[in-house]
Amino acid sequence: MTTKGPDDTSLVQMFETMALIAATDDALRSAISAGSASLAYYSPRGQEAVAAGFSAALEPGDYLVTTYRGLHDQIAKGVPLRPLLAEMLGRAAGTGKGKGGPMHVSWPDVGLMLTTGVVGSGLPIAAGLAWAASRQGEGAGEAAGDGDVRVTVASFGDGATNIGAFHEAANLAAVWRLPVIFLCQNNGYGEHTAFADHLRVEHVAQRAAAYGMPGVTVDGNDPVAVYAAVVEAAARARAGGGPTLVEAVTYRLFGHVFGDRMTYVDATELEEAWKREPVARFRSSLVERGLLSDADAAAIEENCATMAVATLAEVLELPEPDADEVLRDVVAPMAPMAPREPVGPSQPQQEMSVRSAITLALDEALSADPRVVLLGEDISDNGVFGVTKGLAAKHGADRVRDTPISEQAIVGAAVGAALGGLRPVAEIMFMDFLGLCLDQLANHAAKLRYMSGGLTTVPMVLRTAVGGGLQVGAQHSQMLEAWLAHVPGLKVVVPSTPSDARGLLASCIADEDPCVFIEQVLLLSRKGAVDDTPVPLGVADVKRPGSDVTIVTYGRQVHDAIAVAESLAEKGIEVEVLDLRSLVPLDEAAVLESVSRTRRAVVLHEAVVTGGFGGELAAGISEALFGRLEAPVLRVGALAAPLPYARGLERLALPGPDRLLEALEWVMAYNG
């Protein structure tokens, strides 16, 4: 395949891009040296040609995901200098209103969907963006031109090729033949560690072979070489040929972060690298070819310097964000609370299991909204618990999509797909596997709305199962909702009945923010009446009214609570059972209303008591109602041990009716 080279105008534009990057870098480093700007600055100086080359090869609507050493990529993709520098300096006029900072720039207008501060984490997200682009056939027409599929470029360094996210994303993109270009800017160092000390292969591009995709190594200090490689990779991607790994070999001239003295770099090596400095080299080549005179080139560089210095000076005078920004953009503004009284079923109630109710909610969402897609391990073949049974046959294996066993890629692809306009519902088989994908969930899904000042959002659902009580051992059993509730930006939902499961899952899929939907396996076969009453997030439900003590709980423990409440009713004690249904958002009003009436509370959950969500509930009740309480708020949950396998030990570790009864009796008997 021969690639048409860039025309003369494009060559001069590439030089202008490189000159603007170098000038902006210079202005920033000068301002830091002079003490007028203060930020952790990761200079891309020396890597200008990569950015100018790849961006010239793309259409304006193509997506870019980059990394914290991203100033060159951001400028080349077309992010305007003023909001870019304002973000780097924490000003309200920044891309993310100053709330993201230099490592977290997004500007969807030009396709910059993410800048991540976590090495390698952008790659699975790029795969998800590419999936969204390929599904929507968009980027087409108005954006990518010629009706072509939008291409996603993931830009990262050589250091990122040693992290799991790289391998999971590369494999997923290859298996799914996604329109992605993995662009490795090999600048010779992963932080302070030289290439030869962190990789055993000669070239990063060799790693492409492991995933069955083409890999190519080019001179990253030559924008034309980068351009040619990216044009070819983009053509392959748009034609359905899948991803390409492009390695652009370049050099990082100012070390890892501003102030890095590069004592780990050989002086001769650095001197040689400066001789290959790409801006001067490209200028000479354009002058030699007669495309620019020396005076033209000097004028371009001077204009860029003037613009960079003036913009930075202007930005330094701009105000920081207002105080009320601190809690804005964590999640979308809450819709008005739905009425607490159900509106009543408009369809006859059906008796079904929690499992069938979840399947029904997924089926309805897939039918109602073409943006809804499912991804996870084995989900086209029923899923491990039969929850996705029949959905692939009905809606297509491209919408109910099996993945490799790659949790980080699953959740990262869901994040990217959501950024790209889909409504993904990802499945992580067991909640204990959250550790494999927590970076994608907690650092990306949860934070992107906030860090971009609301420019990008992640409307995704993560469904996950918990096997507590099934004798499946400590790695398939643990309720970890407290980990998630602790991360601002995530919503956490635990249904207890078929009707709630259906309604809550529908609300999660419709929600504008990331929701984790927790399915306790022991509940899946539990049957109940299901209607189509909406169940909004953040609305607790009194499952049993009572006047003497409130059990605040959620999930399958709701049923234990009701059973114990019935047994106490025979003794004349009326227990109220309040089912939270969602932990985030939390229906604080319902909790406080109930406990202020009963004046006694026991908090019950399946999770370990220590550090559990029950502590949050108990503290909240005590803070608000200290004077009204007749007794301390007690917590009941699992004992602080990995959940044991043996039947008797597992029963002992989990919070059964006995410990709940004991707690209720203690609270009722409490007398100062």
Add this chain to the structure above:
Amino acid sequence: MLLRLPKIGMEMTEAVVAEWLAEDGAVVAKGQALYEMETDKVTNEIEAPTSGRLRHIAEPGVTYQVGDPVAEIVEN
């Protein structure tokens, strides 16, 4: 241009201006090393952000806070 003590690294709050690398009154070029500053963690050379005549403000061996005036460069 007034030069203030820069913040280098996430946790830096103060530093000792250890040594002047360019004389008071000297004409310095942009990018030239001006002074050495020491924190508990590291020693850094600070470069001239612009060209011009250098005027020392900070005393060697004295600890300064981030943002304190260190020098001035009078541009031509």
